[in-house]
Amino acid sequence: MHLLDYPEAEPHLTQPTLEDAVTRMQRVILLARRKREEVKIGIRTPLASLTIVHRDADLLAGLRSLEDTVRRELNVKAVRYEQDESKYIRLYAKPNFPVLGKRLGRRMREVQKQVEALDVEALEAFQAKGSLDLDGETFTTGEINVFREAMPGTNAVSDRLVSIDLDCNLTPELVREGLAREVVNRIQRSRRELGLEVTDRIEIAYTADAELEAAMAEHHDYIAGEVLALRLAEGAAGKSQDLSATIDGKRLDYSIVVAGG
Known part of the structure; x- marks a missing residue:
């Protein structure tokens, strides 16, 4: 050292x-x-x-x-x-009534009107500075609450x-791509559970519900590339351990064998 x-x-x-x-x-x-x-x-x-x-x-x-x-x-x-x-965003403010009520007394209603009438520039300046001068009073961030609301x-x-x-x-296209990514996740998890080497090439046979099958067909090359599958095909499993997963309520049954094994 x-x-x-x-x-x-x-x-x-x-x-x-x-x-x-x-x-x-x-x-x-x-x-x-x-x-x-x-x-x-x-x-x-x-x-x-x-x-x-x-x-x-x-x-x-x-x-x-x-x-x-x-x-x-x-x-x-x-x-x-x-x-x-x-x-995109509506910015508005309200006075903190429990904090300011005793301090302002009868003036509370008038201050409330002025606070709620503050424009975006004034509210952003208040947030940046941490204080605001209004109606002869100075208010801090704990005394005026600023809210952001989606338009x-x-x-x-x-x-x-x-x-x-x-x-x-x-869109249907985005959903199918998401399903394909979920399939990759499940297969990668199975690779680890089966104790495969990181570099092992594999062969996969599968059956799946219709929507999942369509996603796997559309993104065949992506899935195969991510999981190092030399073969990814719908059909009988063959000599392997049967595996299964449920993805967004859709059933996937599949098998994995090491290529050339």
Whole structure:
């Protein structure tokens, strides 16, 4: 073991814009995954598009440089960018009545009207600064609550850093691709359970419910390539251990043998 001095930071090498973009990217991924969970669409089912929404064009440009990671992590076909958040998110505020009631007394109703009338720019400035001067009073984040609500007709989700809109419409093609990915997952799991070597080429015979069979036929080459199958065909199992799986309520029976074994 060799002991070395801990390297010193070189501030001139830092890239604040990139660092901010990575932070926002992490939020984008988290928000989109939450939306998938909400609508009960698993990550293996691809979606057509994700729209990232933020007013700052430079920030969106930074996120664009990380687009491949976003598409891969969220399994979306395309990523779009939008600066007009009002198309996707309604931003509004309400006073924290339990906190402010005693302090403001009879003025509470008037302050409520002013708080609820705040526009997007004022609310974003309040969130950034953490305080707001209104009607001769200074209010902090614990005294005024800011809410973000998806606009009708969208699948938008938002926090104070970024907003996203996830296209959750599933076409038959997307569903079949998702089923194919699930098949790969089950076969890879079976490979491990059978103790196969990572490099072992295999032969697979299977029978499946109609929708699953169609997905496997359409994505035959993808499935075979992922699981190292020299043969992937519908039909009798032959000399092997019979295996089965249920994928989204659809039955799959299959067998695996090592090629040439």
